[in-house]
Amino acid sequence: MSARPPGDADVLAVFDLGKTNSKLFVFRADGALLDERRSKPVWRRDGDIRVLDDGVLFAWMREALAAAIADHGVNRIMFSGHGCTFAVIEGDRLAHPVLDYEQEPPADIARHIESRIPDFAETYSPRLPHGFNFGCHMLWLQERAPDVFENADAILGYPQFWTWKFSGVKLSEISYLGCHSHLWAPLRHDFSSLVDTQGWREKMPSFARAGAAVGEYEVALDDGTSVPVKVHNGVHDSNAALYFYRSAGLTDFTLVSTGTWVIIFNTACPLNALDRERDMLANVTVDGEPTATIRFMGGREYDVASGGWDRSISLSAIERVIGKKIFALPSFAPGGPLPGRQGEFTGPEPDREERAAAALLYVALMTDLSLDLIQSRNTIIVDGGLVKTGLYTGLLAQLRPSQPLMTSANAEGSAFGAAALAFEATGIRPFASFCKEARPAQVAGLESYRARWRDQVDQRRQQARAGVHVGEKQ
Secondary structure, three states, X not given: OOOOOOOOOOEEEEEEEOOOOEEEEEEEOOOOEEEEEEEOOOEXXXXXXXXXXXXXXHHHHHHHHHHHHHHHOOOEEEXXXXXXXXXXXXXXXXXXXXXXXXOOOOHHHHHHHHOOOOOHHHHOOOOOOOOOOHHHHHHHHHHHOHHHHHHOOEEEEHHHHXXXXXXXXXXXXXXXXXXXXXXXXXXXXXXXXXXXXXXXXHHOXXXXXXXXXXXXXXXXXXXXXXXXXXXXXXXXXXXXXXXHXXXXXXXXXXXXXXXXXXXXXXXXXXHHHOOHHHOEEEEEOOOOOXXXXXXXXHXXXXXXXXXXXXXXXXXXXXXXXXXXXXXXXXXXXXOOOOOOOOOEEEOOOOOHHHHHHHHHHHHHHHHHHHHHHOOOOOEEEEEEHHHHHOHHHHHHHHHOOOOOEEEEOOOOHHHHHHHHHHHHOOOOOOOOOOEEEOOOOOOOOHHHHHHHHHHHHHHHHHHHHHOOOOOOOO
């Protein structure tokens, strides 16, 4: 099929770039999802560190984009990206490979970095492990390779790196800089003191709103021709999901955005309720406003705790786990509201499906606890990969009977939000909220199971704070 000439109609490709999955979604201007393609980013060794093979990912993106143009007449592209990654640019090149955020700086450097981090009261960004605060990884890279920062002319967030790769335009964007980076002071609506003490302000490009059209890219097609596409400034993925529902007219709600991370925004929670020790923070919306957030690595924890289970889970397996009092206890990944202990199972030895059922119960109970911590009493909207399990939202609805719990009819809130931002920059508002109410699961004994789980969690948390060792049993 030959490509439809650009300008004939708006057809948008959104690259939704996560840590473990890279996805392309094609949207028509009426909001219809026409196509999707998937790949996985490659993280490779570079000496003693892990980095992104950006060349492999860029090649896949160009190939997928060319196919989307040929099949659907795409004439615009937009990016959303996970919130822990930066790129340092010198002129027209990447000055250093993009760091994998799941690695710790050496202990001596980490101690040196620790003294430079601004206080939580300034950034509302808690001190997190690995590179979950990408400002810490910036400090690490500056220690490792000072010439990289000295010679750089731009520091870009991950979505802006891809905006630059396709447009040649170096930009900043508020939702990405404001997502637990240590780089932003949300109450001042300005960069944090860390940016100024390190001399980075002059390397931060000018701001453009997420979704703004900022340039063009010529896409080479298989027939030897090329087609220009408009390039839109990218966005933090979870903030894109939040924007999708706000753009549909919703105001007072809690969003549970699920994937590798479960990220929970409560638009009604005051910032003074945030506990820096429990992975609670203020994300910053695409319009620059701080929003109370709590998070844990729910998708990753489910994969680890379930032993890689990739099939459906029966309701009978859930009931057996509850009846046998098999518990999965935190944490199976770094960060989250219950840090300080390695994940373990208690109770009788589960079979494989029971282990997966205990892992799913664990993610539902962690979500329920997080909703309490962030003072959620309004309507809950759940989107993302965990919606597809069905049981997750049913369990959550049973655990929170006083709150309406809605699920999105699609599981790709970040991609839809990114599309909404790009289309709105052209004067088009194609999306309405298409949520439906989740039915409570009606699992016998779930509430008492939650009470026992929380008792064990509280005991482990007290032991962690006291420095008492609890052995791992996975």
